[in-house]
Amino acid sequence: MTAVLETRHLNKTFGGLKATSDVSFKLERGARHALIGPNGAGKTTFINLLTGLIKPSSGDILLDGKPITGLKRESRVQRGLVRTFQINQLFGQLSVVESLALVIAERRGHGWNMFRGLSRLKGLDREIADLVSDFGLDTVAEDRCCDLPYGKQRLLEIAMAIALKPRVLLMDEPAAGVPEADRQEVLSRLAALPSDVSILLIEHDMDLVFTFASRISVLVSGALFAEGTSQEIAHDPRVKDVYLGGGHHD
Numbered sequence: 001m002t003a004v005l006e007t008r009h010l011n012k013t014f015g016g017l018k019a020t021s022d023v024s025f026k027l028e029r030g031a032r033h034a035l036i037g038p039n040g041a042g043k044t045t046f047i048n049l050l051t052g053l054i055k056p057s058s059g060d061i062l063l064d065g066k067p068i069t070g071l072k073r074e075s076r077v078q079r080g081l082v083r084t085f086q087i088n089q090l091f092g093q094l095s096v097v098e099s100l101a102l103v104i105a106e107r108r109g110h111g112w113n114m115f116r117g118l119s120r121l122k123g124l125d126r127e128i129a130d131l132v133s134d135f136g137l138d139t140v141a142e143d144r145c146c147d148l149p150y151g152k153q154r155l156l157e158i159a160m161a162i163a164l165k166p167r168v169l170l171m172d173e174p175a176a177g178v179p180e181a182d183r184q185e186v187l188s189r190l191a192a193l194p195s196d197v198s199i200l201l202i203e204h205d206m207d208l209v210f211t212f213a214s215r216i217s218v219l220v221s222g223a224l225f226a227e228g229t230s231q232e233i234a235h236d237p238r239v240k241d242v243y244l245g246g247g248h249h250d
């Protein structure tokens with residue numbers, strides 16, 4: 001299998017602290033891969049390095065074998081490396097349909113101008129309707145994002161990322177804040193994501209990790225500590241010691 005996303009000897013230091021330590025990592029094409037680790041292990045830092053939010057101290061990041069280490073965030077998105085959205089104040093006042101329309105307009109390179117002329121967008125209605133239906137947002141399509149229950153908000157965040165037609169999707173705690181009663185829906189929508197999108201998931205919730213991921217990497221103190229199939233990781237006593245059995249709860 002070919003790696004769609006790869007890091008080579010990636011390092012990031014904040015002052016004297018090594019938040020990312022010599023991480024050489026591969027995300028295979030079509031992967032369902034989870035990155036786990038105790039609090040402060042460096043998961044968020046690693047994702048921020050991948051998206052280009054922060055620059056590495058040294059090392060390389062490759063997408064489809066080509067270096068992207070120096071590229072801006074937008075250029076990475078254009079090349080298909082997308083992180084799930086976090087609904088913020090900007091999107092909060094928009095409806096579900098408007099948020100999706102804005103993302104699609106951005107993808108097509110038209111941004112806010114095209115968004116203002118929304119009614120003229122050919123093919124947009126169909127694309128939005130498909131996303132609304134695929135992510136179970138039908139009943140809240142006209143609701144403002146800030147009024148959505150957490151489960152629907154998380155699903156919209158994923159739908160917006162999928163609207164960018166990613167080849168690699170980075171998901172940061174897709175079920176965060178979702179009450180137990182709505183979690184199953186989030187899990188089943190995650191399971192139904194397009195199989196050609198390669199996915200790296202950061203997650204604390206072990207049920208979600210083992211339901212979703214077929215491969216797991218464990219970060220400890222910024223370094224890759226273990227990697228394997230979910231079965232191998234579940235039965236690795238070293239991982240149990242540092243993480244799974246370590247009494248870690250968020």
Ligand SMILES: Nc1ncnc2c1ncn2[C@@H]1O[C@H](COP(=O)(O)OP(=O)(O)OP(=O)(O)O)[C@@H](O)[C@H]1O
Binds near residue numbers: 017018037044
């Ligand atoms: N901008 C920053 N400046 C200084 N230190 C930072 C910065 N960002 C992260 N760190 C430190 O780097 C280490 C890794 O943090 P990071 O947030 O990446 O871990 P994490 O695994 O995502 O943690 P959590 O599971 O708690 O979200 C921590 O010690 C953190 O305090």
